[in-house]
Amino acid sequence: MPKIVDHDQRRRDLVLATRRIIVRQGLSGATMRDIAAEAGFANGVIKTYFGAKSDLLAATYLDVFEATNRRVEESTAGLRGMAALRAFVGEVLPVTEETHEEARVVLSYLAEVAQNPDHARTTAVTMELWEGWIVAWLSEAREDGSLRAEVDVAREADVLLTYLLGAQTMAIVGGGRFDFAGFRAQLDYGLGRLETRAPGA
């Protein structure tokens, strides 16, 4: 009887192996053979699923993106406006061990993207999804009267998205002030500056 192979599971095993290698040692010195070994597969298997390291890296990035989005979905459930935006930013900023690992995957991937226009388009699509969410939450905040008059929703969404992408990098290279506590303080400060002052505050 032929062995039944769960292709989705194998693909997933290879993505998780890639992630572990990025976090442990970086991908630049790792070969496809190393990644297959990390996943517990023979070297030949990997080519069935991924043609090149850059494809594996893109799949690992998308895996991180989807994991983030699942956390965002949970955190923002039942929320709207500024409360939803605050929950979203809290899931994306590298303020936990998990999101810090994710930042390393994102950074490795972005460097690859800089060289590969196809992957740049994939990333633009993921960025547009987040931009859409940010615009929707800021628009709700405006309806709720909780957004300062001078905040321009579309422009603010561009600025915030750019900041969030920068945070992925600063978590790695920014030094001591860009630790979990530092980013949380930036989050409170930055979002606080969008909001109308609460009565009596």
Add this chain to the structure above:
Amino acid sequence: MPKIVDHDQRRRDLVLATRRIIVRQGLSGATMRDIAAEAGFANGVIKTYFGAKSDLLAATYLDVFEATNRRVEESTAGLRGMAALRAFVGEVLPVTEETHEEARVVLSYLAEVAQNPDHARTTAVTMELWEGWIVAWLSEAREDGSLRAEVDVAREADVLLTYLLGAQTMAIVGGGRFDFAGFRAQLDYGLGRLETRAPGA
């Protein structure tokens, strides 16, 4: 008579060759031999100056950083406070062909840094230099009465630095809205939100 070799010039030729390769095709597929050839040197020469691709990449990043700082020095000469900060941000944001090329070098380098703690420390030092400038200009702006009361100088410097690093990435992956005009509009909007309203505005 022995040939007199200008070592600084050779080092510089290799850095410029690395930059051209990053902009043209990306560094990941290029060998040390390719870089030597691009600079017009025999393969053996390169090892005298740089032990590994990552060292060349770090030198190329520092070259971009210094070029940016020379432009900043010119643009901010005789300025203080918000005017100096605006000039600085205008030189760092990828709003010209030159700064867009620089963004690709920075992005390639940052991915390398994610894997190499020594390089991460180098980057932290460059970031601290900029942070110091931003804090000084914002403090002048406060003295000049041109900073809104709710702006926290230290926190704002962290947020702005993170945004500027994110802009390097968004220029590459962000899609249509993150073009020269888009970043200029973000700059006007973001810095405008720090300032007290001009009388009569």
